[in-house]
Amino acid sequence: MFKNYLLTTLRQLWKHQGYTAINIAGLAVGIAVCLLIALWVKDELQYDQFHQKADRIYRVLWNGKFGDNEWKIPVGPVPVKSTLEDHFPEVEYVTQMSQSGITIKKGSEYVRETEMLYADENFTKVFSIKTISGDVNTALKEPNTIALSQSAAAKYFPKQNPLGQTLLKNDGTALKVSAVVQDMPTQSHFQFQFLGALNQLQFFKERKELWGFATVYNYFSLKPGTDPLALQKKFQAYLEQHTQEEHFKTKGNFSRFPFQALSTIHLDSNLEMELGVNGKRAYLYIFSIVALFILVLACINFINLSTARSITRAKEVGVRKALGSGRGQLMVQFFGESLIAVVAALIFAVAILGLSLPYFNTLAGKTMQLEWSGLPFLLGLLGLITLFTSLLAGVFPAVVLSGFKTIATLKGQLGSQLGRSRLRESLVVGQFSISTALIIGTMVVGTQFRFLLNSELGFDKERVLLIDRAYALDQNYGVFLEKVRNLPMVDNAGGATAVPGKLYDSTVFAPEQPANFKESSFNYVFADPAYLSTLKVKIHAGRDFRQNSRADSLSCIINRAMVKKLGWKDPLGKHISGGNGANFQVIGVMEDFHYLSLHHQVEPLILMTAPWSHPYIAIRLRTGNLADQINKVKGLWSELAPTAPFEYSFVEDEYQKFYTAEQRLGRVFFLFSVLALFIAGLGLFGLAFYMVARRTKEIGVRKVLGADVSSVVRLLTLDFLRLVLVAVVLAVPVAYLLLQRWLQDFAYRIDMPWWAFVAAGAIALGIALLTVSFQSVRAALKNPVTALKVE
Structure with a gap:
């Protein structure tokens, strides 16, 4: 039938x-x-579940408010680790890490690697890192040693045993390979190809006792049976009683350090300065x-x-x-x-x-x-x-x-x-x-x-070539800028610590009184005098910086959003004090421009000038063949920075990354x-x-x-x-x-x-x-x- x-x-x-x-x-x-x-x-839910202690691993966030500036970021102060280790027995291990890049010589070329992770010796005690050969802890303790992922080992030492071999950085430093580890699974909220010791970083050493700087990512594992919420309350109470710096105790300001479970980072955390793109x-x-x-x-x-x-x-x-x-x-x-x-x-x-x-x-x-x-x-x-x-x-x-x-x-x-x-x-x-x-x-x-891509941004993002890691030019930084500006296809060029599409730093400033705030945290950027003209940002009042002017080294330009925030009726001639004691006079007010995405209102910004090298150089190109123009700039770079790869993008493309999710x-x-x-x-x-x-x-x-x-x-x-x-x-x-x-x-x-x-x-x-x-x-x-x- x-x-x-x-x-x-x-x-x-x-x-x-x-x-x-x-x-x-x-x-x-x-x-x-x-x-x-x-x-x-299934793929999304599996993020970070491969760690043996995944259900007991937490990250310490930093949620703070100072003046009118409030933030919540995954990067925190260095003393978080010692405080957790010394005063809270419920904590098993604490590890800290910092993400960076590294330039390595491969044959006759220099290659820029972006997935370099610096961590301390507890890194492998908190996270499940599978060692294929060698000793990872050596790379986490000793300077000038490094651990490689399988992919990096195959790239730099094909068909060879990488242990004991050396990688040469562009500054001439030799890094000895002490271990090879398995590639991190794709379902990890952070990735690395190279692993080195955190204690060799100078800024890490300088901030070991400072609570006012976002410096490292702090992770820890709890002992079995520990209540993380109860520990969080104890930790916060201890900090408020013993450790907090005085300016966080003033009325209206706060500094909190909530715990975030590892299992929730990928799906529930989309903060600035994340280690990767989360869902x-x-x-x-x-x-x-x-x-x-x-x-x-x-x-x-x-x-x-x-x-x-x-x-x-x-x-x-x-x-x-x-x-x-x-x-x-x-x-x-x-x-x-x-x-x-x-x-x-x-x-x-x-x-x-x-x-x-x-x-x-x-x-x-x-x-x-x-x-x-x-x-x-x-x-x-x-x-x-x-x-x-x-x-x-x-x-x-x-x-x-x-x-x-x-x-x-x-x-x-x-x-x-x-x-x-x-x-x-x-x-x-x-x-x-x-x-x-x-x-x-x-x-x-x-x-x-x-609309986001075509809106008036207050600056012109078209045909602006952006060179990353420009400080690799070292002593030739000024020479490079001058030669680039003399190229016939270049309209203007200027260096800065940040450009639209990149992260702007912030710190505490004290404005001249009367103002709406005695002191507050504001975004700032150091740049050379050609910064605004290269981006075509207009001056609303006052003037721009002058080339080769020593007097302007203690001057600043603020945007209209900051004028409004401070409540100044006539900002020209007023002063703003920085955290290092420097006193900057306002010589100009620039029009507001969207240096952050259109998800946000234009935030206050302070522009200062400095003679030193900057990490970014923006070059405005005239109409013409882009490939030829880039090659000419690259030729100058290769001549003046032969040990550094030429890394470039366009401001327009960088800015568009703000809207990848949309x-x-x-x-x-x-x-x-x-x-x-x-x-x-x-x-x-x-x-x-x-x-x-x-x-x-x-x-x-x-x-x-x-x-x-x-x-x-x-x-x-x-x-x-x-x-x-x-x-x-x-x-x-x-x-x-x-x-x-x-x-x-x-x-x-x-x-x-x-x-x-x-x-x-x-x-x-x-x-x-x-x-x-x-x-x-x-x-x-x-x-x-x-x-x-x-x-």
Whole structure:
């Protein structure tokens, strides 16, 4: 009997190849999306779980407020470690680390490596670092020694034993390789290729007793059974009583050090100065719901198409029942057909998964792969999806098809049995509501992204070449700047400690009184006199710095936001004192420019000039061939800094990195919009097939009575467009509220574009019209005699 069922099922599926292909394709896409999102969610949830003490490791944050400046960062003071170790026995080990870069000579070239981590000897006691060979602790204790990751060892010592070998830095320092460690898993919130001793860094030594400087990342492991919240309260109470510097105790100011569990860093922490790019837990919920929704939609379409086709199989059911088949046998037959279709869809879904995974990795910023280690998870997931999909998509059609009455099916009287199916109409409305909302989201997110990129920033970011680590020029810094400015394709060039798109530092300043603050923390930048003119930032009042002016070394320029913050009516000539005792006179007020992203209002900024080398040089290039212009600048660099690689980017590209999350979100919206429209279109196709089949005789009668093709098409099409129009009306307010809330994260944002709602509605209606037209025209062109002869 099973063989008979199987052969009958295969014949049915092969006989209706178009229907089978549509049904399996829709289901395969839904399952593939569900698999992709499930793999992504699994990858996100696995971050930092490979550490043996993952459930007992915490990071110390620094949440402070001074004057009008408040911050929360993952970097903290150096004395955090000694305080935890000396006064809190609940703490097992404390480790500190700092992230940096290193320039290494490889052959005749110098290579800049960005993943250099400096840590103390407790690093391997807190984190699970697998040693392949050598002694990691040597690199963590002794200066001029280094541990390499497997990748770095293979890069610099291919087919050699790296232990005992040396790497040469660009300053001539030889680093002895003491160990090779396994590459950090991709599911780690920090990465490194090189590991060295933290105690060799000069700034670390200078700040060992200072609580006012954000210097290192502090991590610690707790002894088993310790309550982290209770310890946090004790730690904070101890600091407030014994350790805090006096200026943090003044009224309105505070300095707190909350603990953050290692397991929450990747998904719940998006602070400035993170060790890597973190995710967002909210995205897990959103994408999981979307994945489940798309899978359910695919199952709904399967049901719609199966029950729609039941009209063409009604006589088959009647004949089977007349020949003695019971309802149970028919249910087994039809459920078997659904199960085979689901299995076929699963096979295609896995193929789609393999083909689309590289694109999805690019979209989500991942490196996921289908590996044997993940096979149990994938098989278990496939099993659950098979069970869920088979039950949802197979049971309902089987019950409906097997429930037809024998006499009615043989006479073609199915109207009373099938009913109007308000449920199917409601499902189509729901499908198109979600699709329309996703289309609106795609347009609004894209419009906001373009607004962020094209807004007036107060400076000109076009064609500004940015050289990183310019202090590598050393004594040739000034010579390089002069030679660059003399190049015919260069408009201007200036060096600074920060440029738009990079991190600006802050420290405590005391403004001349009367002011709104006695002292406060403000962002600042040291630059040479060409900084503002290179960026084309305008002077609102006063003047810019003069070239080679010693008097200006104790002068400063502030932006209008700072004037407003301090409450000064006439800022020119007033003084601002720095933390080192220097007293700067305000000689100019610059226009506000967005040196941070448009997520924030323009913050106060102090610009000071200094004769020393700066880490960045900004070069404004004139119109011309960029490749040739870059090569000419590179030639000068190679001449004056032969031991340092030429590292460059463009300010425009650096600034755009502020909006990577928005760009990625826009691509995700677009992808899910297309998929949702595809699946909704299939659902509408199924409903159209079903409703046209129900009204076949009505159409025949209308044509006999004189109705032309256009009137019949209009009659059938209007019913479907009505459903889609209802979906659009339902989607608009929901999309508006959700997107308005999303836009609140931006200090500068677009007004909600009305055209996005109109365009989304038009696209949904257009897709519906194209989907339904095929069935409507086909029914309208059908010979009325064919529709009526069964009577």
